[in-house]
Amino acid sequence: MKYNKIMAQWIVACVVLMFVLAGCGTADNQQANGANKEEKVIRIGYQKGNTLNILKESGFLEESLKGQGYKVEWKVFATGAPLLEALFSGSIDYGHAADGPGIFAQASDKPLVYVGADLPNPEGVGVMVLRDSGMKTIKDLKGKKIATLKGGNHHYLAVLALEKAGLTVNDVEWVYVKDASQGRAVFETKEVDALASWDPFFAGVETDLHPITLTEGIDYHYPNRTFYFANVHFAKEHPELVKIILEATNQSDKWANDHKPEVVKLLSEMLGIDQKVIARAIERRTYGVEKISKEVIQAQQEQADVYYRIGLIPKKVDVSKDMPIDAKWTPELLK
Numbered sequence: 107m108k109y110n111k112i113m114a115q116w117i118v119a120c121v122v123l124m125f126v127l128a129g130c131g132t133a134d135n136q137q138a139n140g141a142n143k144e145e146k147v148i149r150i151g152y153q154k155g156n157t158l159n160i161l162k163e164s165g166f167l168e169e170s171l172k173g174q175g176y177k178v179e180w181k182v183f184a185t186g187a188p189l190l191e192a193l194f195s196g197s198i199d200y201g202h203a204a205d206g207p208g209i210f211a212q213a214s215d216k217p218l219v220y221v222g223a224d225l226p227n228p229e230g231v232g233v234m235v236l237r238d239s240g241m242k243t244i245k246d247l248k249g250k251k252i253a254t255l256k257g258g259n260h261h262y263l264a265v266l267a268l269e270k271a272g273l274t275v276n277d278v279e280w281v282y283v284k285d286a287s288q289g290r291a292v293f294e295t296k297e298v299d300a301l302a303s304w305d306p307f308f309a310g311v312e313t314d315l316h317p318i319t320l321t322e323g324i325d326y327h328y329p330n331r332t333f334y335f336a337n338v339h340f341a342k343e344h345p346e347l348v349k350i351i352l353e354a355t356n357q358s359d360k361w362a363n364d365h366k367p368e369v370v371k372l373l374s375e376m377l378g379i380d381q382k383v384i385a386r387a388i389e390r391r392t393y394g395v396e397k398i399s400k401e402v403i404q405a406q407q408e409q410a411d412v413y414y415r416i417g418l419i420p421k422k423v424d425v426s427k428d429m430p431i432d433a434k435w436t437p438e439l440l441k
Contacts, residue, residue, distance in 0.1 A: 147176065147179050148176050148177070148179070149181060149199045150200045150201060150351070151202070152181070152201065153203070155373060155387070157224060157358070157393060158201075159373065159376065160358055160359070160369060162180050163376065166354045167355075169354075176347070181197075185203075185258075186208075187207050189201045190203055190207050190208070190335065194216045194217055194218065194337075196339070199344075200221075200340065200351060201334075202332060202333070202335070204258060205330075205333060206413075208335065208406070209406070209413055209419065209423060210413075210418075212427075212428060213413075213414075213423050218428060219336050219428050220333050220335060220398055221335065221348050221435050222334040222355075222395050222396065223396040223397075223402050224333070224334075224395065224396065225391075225394040225396055226331055227305075227330045227331070228328060230259075230305040230330055230387070231259050231263045231302070231330055232260070232263070232303065232319045233247075233260070233264050233267055234293070235301075235318050235320060236317050236318075239318075241318070242320075243320060244267045244320050245271045249278070249279075250279070251280075251297075251298040252299070252300045252301070253283050253289045253292050253298040253301045254282065254289065254302040255282065255285070255286075255289070256280075257413065259304055260302035260304045260308070262328065262412065262413075263302065263321060263330070265416065266327075267321050289307075290303070290307065290311055293311070305391075306384055306387040309384070309386040313380070313383045331405065334351075341433075346435070349434070352395055352435065352437035353437045359393035362388075363394070366388055395437060395439060397436055397439065398429050398430065406425045410423045
């Protein structure tokens with residue numbers, strides 16, 4: 107009897123163990139399935155006020171991805187540099203940043219690929235002085251302080267403006283700020299003499315403070331393109347998704363060009379910026395995606411060469427090595 111009792115207890119224990127192991131297997135399967143679902147997410151980095159911001163709100167991308175089994179996870183960044191850092195690390199798959207951060211990344215041998223560009227927006231950057239400063243031209247900036255984000259598109263414009271006026275980068279004192287709000291603060295309180303800025307923040311300063319924009323109406327042969335970048339692994343493994351994103355962005359951009367009052371309202375509510383400011387920023391630009399081309403590469407190379415010449419980057423950069431033409435993801439752009 108004692109033996110039978112022991113055997114019965116042993117059998118019960120074995121049955122219980124089998125159920126536990128089966129349960130663990132189910133949990134493992136659920137986790138594996140969850141991991142598979144996680145892989146079906148496209149992670150996109152954007153900055154407030156740029157074209158991916160409009161794409162996010164328009165829903166064109168989500169509509170284009172229907173049937174593909176992918177969801178979009180949007181991550182906001184204050185500037186292009188941290189966005190690209192997230193791209194290198196694999197925290198995001200795709201993103202949008204200005205020309206300068208791309209050059210800095212290449213100079214640091216960071217892995218990225220340019221997959222597309224925005225149409226030029228030369229009026230979206232400017233160098234300003236307060237009306238009571240007594241300064242009227244770029245030449246008047248000699249010996250003065252200019253606030254800018256180091257290496258930004260507006261910084262490059264300021265360099266081009268100085269050199270066109272016969273000055274050099276050493277003829278002024280550069281005050282590097284961490285973001286647009288700090289730049290405006292030191293400008294408004296007269297801690298600096300001039301401010302280089304970019305839209306929509308540039309438009310905000312123009313609207314609120316009525317400064318003199320020293321670069322207004324002058325052609326510096328600077329297109330001021332911003333770029334679409336992809337994580338190298340993502341672009342290699344999913345060129346069809348990159349193409350879908352670019353084409354959906356162009357679709358969203360075309361909608362934006364035809365519905366600017368709606369875009370003004372949309373961005374104003376999202377960013378908490380007055381509609382007059384947003385209107386000024388978007389009325390002076392045309393939205394649209396541009397393919398990587400020889401012309402696009404040449405302009406980016408010229409900027410990289412200037413950055414090396416004035417010591418912003420430590421070595422010469424061949425931008426074309428990360429800017430393939432006619433890649434698998436090159437979009438079909440409807441006019």
